[in-house]
Amino acid sequence: MINEKKVLAIIPARGGSKGVPGKNIHNLAGKPLIAWTIEEANKSVYIDLVIVSSDDEAIIQAAVEYGGNVPFIRPASLAQDDTSGISPILHAIEQIPGYDYVVLLQPTSPLRNYNDIDSCIELFVASAATAAVSVTEQEKSPYWMFQLNEENRMKPVMGEAIAVPRQDLPKVYSLNGAVYVSSVEQLKETESFLTEETVAYVMPHERSIDIDTLTDFRLCEILIESSASKTIANR
Numbered sequence: 001m002i003n004e005k006k007v008l009a010i011i012p013a014r015g016g017s018k019g020v021p022g023k024n025i026h027n028l029a030g031k032p033l034i035a036w037t038i039e040e041a042n043k044s045v046y047i048d049l050v051i052v053s054s055d056d057e058a059i060i061q062a063a064v065e066y067g068g069n070v071p072f073i074r075p076a077s078l079a080q081d082d083t084s085g086i087s088p089i090l091h092a093i094e095q096i097p098g099y100d101y102v103v104l105l106q107p108t109s110p111l112r113n114y115n116d117i118d119s120c121i122e123l124f125v126a127s128a129a130t131a132a133v134s135v136t137e138q139e140k141s142p143y144w145m146f147q148l149n150e151e152n153r154m155k156p157v158m159g160e161a162i163a164v165p166r167q168d169l170p171k172v173y174s175l176n177g178a179v180y181v182s183s184v185e186q187l188k189e190t191e192s193f194l195t196e197e198t199v200a201y202v203m204p205h206e207r208s209i210d211i212d213t214l215t216d217f218r219l220c221e222i223l224i225e226s227s228a229s230k231t232i233a234n235r
Contacts, residue, residue, distance in 0.1 A: 001046065002046040002101070002121060002122075003125060005100035005101055005125075006048050006098065006099045006100050007044075007046050007047045007049075007099065007100070007101045007103060007121065008047075008048065008049050008051070008092075008093065008096060008099035008101070008102050008103070008184075009041045009044070009047045009049065009050045009051070009102075009105055009117075010051055010052075010053055010088075010089055010092045010093075010103070010104055011034065011037055011038065011041065011050065011051070011052045011053070011068065011106070011107055012052075012054075012074075012085075012088045012089065012104070012106065012107075013034050013053070013054045013056070013059050013063070013107050014054060014055055014056065014074065014079040014083075014088075015055055015056025015059060015079065016056075016079065016081070018081070019212055020211075020212075020213065020214055020217070022058070023108070023211070024056075024059050024062075024107050024108075025058055025059055025062045026217065028110055028211075028217055028220060028221065028224075029220070029224045029225070031066065032062045032066070033108070033110055033211065033217075034052070034059065034062055034063055034066070034068070034107040035062065035065075035066035036107075036110035036111075037105050037106070037107045037109065037110060037112070038050060038063060038066045038067050038068040039066060040112065040113050040114045040117065041103075041105055041114070041117060042067050043114035044117050044118055044121075045114075045118050046121050046122075047103060047117070047121075048099070049069060049096070049099070050067075050068060050069060051068070051069045051070065051071055051092065051096060052068040052069065052070050053072075053074045053088050053089075053091070053092045054070065054074055054079075055073060055074040055075070055076055055078075055079035056079075071095065071096060072095050074088060074091070075091070078091055086187075086191050086192060089102065089104055089187070090187070090188065090191065093184050093187070093188070099184055100183060100184060101121070101124075101181065101183055102181070102182055102183075102184050102187055103120075103121065103179065103180065103181050104179075104180035104181075104193065105117065105178075105179060105180075106177050106178070108177060108210050108211040109176065109177050109179075109208070109209070109210055109211075110211065110220055111206065111207040111208070111209055111220060111223060111224075112134070112178035112203070112208075116134065116178060116179055116203055117179055119201060120132050120133075120134055120179040121181055124181040124182075124199065127199045129197050129198060130182065130183075130186050130190070130197040130198060131180065131181060131187075131193040131194070131195060131197070131198040131199075132179075132181045132182075132198065132199045132200070132201055133175060133179065133181070133193055133194065133198055133199075133200060133201065134176050134177075134178040134179040134180070134200075134201045134202075134203050134208075135173040135174060135176060135200045135201070135202055135203070136173065136174065136176045136202065136203050136204070136205055136208035137172070137173050137202065137205075138172050138174050141166065141169045141170075142157050142158050143156075143158050143161065143162045143169055143170075144161065144162075145157040145158075173200060173202065176208035176210060178203060178208060178210075179201065180193040181193075206223055209223070
């Protein structure tokens with residue numbers, strides 16, 4: 001709870017991943033991928049309830065084992081490849097009424113920690129915004145990006161290419177998929193965390209990996225191992 005407002009966290013985790021089969025329960029440094037998000041969400045100062053929305057029995061069993069609540073089974077119609085990302089969230093808040101704020105935590109962002117979650121919630125409340133989302137700064141500027149036509153001729157994405165040093169270009173940010181916060185009322189109305197009034201919570205690259213491939217899993221494991229080694233060295 002924050003400012004007398006109740007906070008619901010939703011972790012959507014469907015079965016049927018194509019890129020990495022069983023991705024949400026694939027082992028990451030000794031425990032299922034989804035466990036990393038459940039455990040950090042449960043450490044939050046502000047979240048009153050953490051639930052997992054899934055259609056998959058194996059995911060549900062893993063979620064319960066690692067401290068997640070699974071109050072309902074997601075309908076198969078909301079677990080298809082073409083299901084919009086917001087649909088399971090809207091379904092979940094209808095199933096679990098009585099909350100003022102909703103936090104979306106995707107299990108594919110295992111390196112996001114509870115401080116990121118709580119800081120994003122705090123930013124949302126302090127800004128009186130419609131929503132807050134986590135982002136990370138991009139090293140490659142869109143001013144240096146191109147589209148290719150059928151003849152492989154290059155067309156600058158931004159309308160023109162700018163030949164200036166990287167540090168002189170505007171900073172650009174992208175969604176990292178780690179934390180999304182909104183009021184329940186606003187989300188029902190707009191069906192999106194992204195509006196003109198959304199504010200951004202900036203996260204570092206090392207906590208912004210969004211897992212989609214086995215290579216991403218390995219990169220996360222390297223970062224986890226490195227962090228553990230630093231912790232031991234500093235004792």
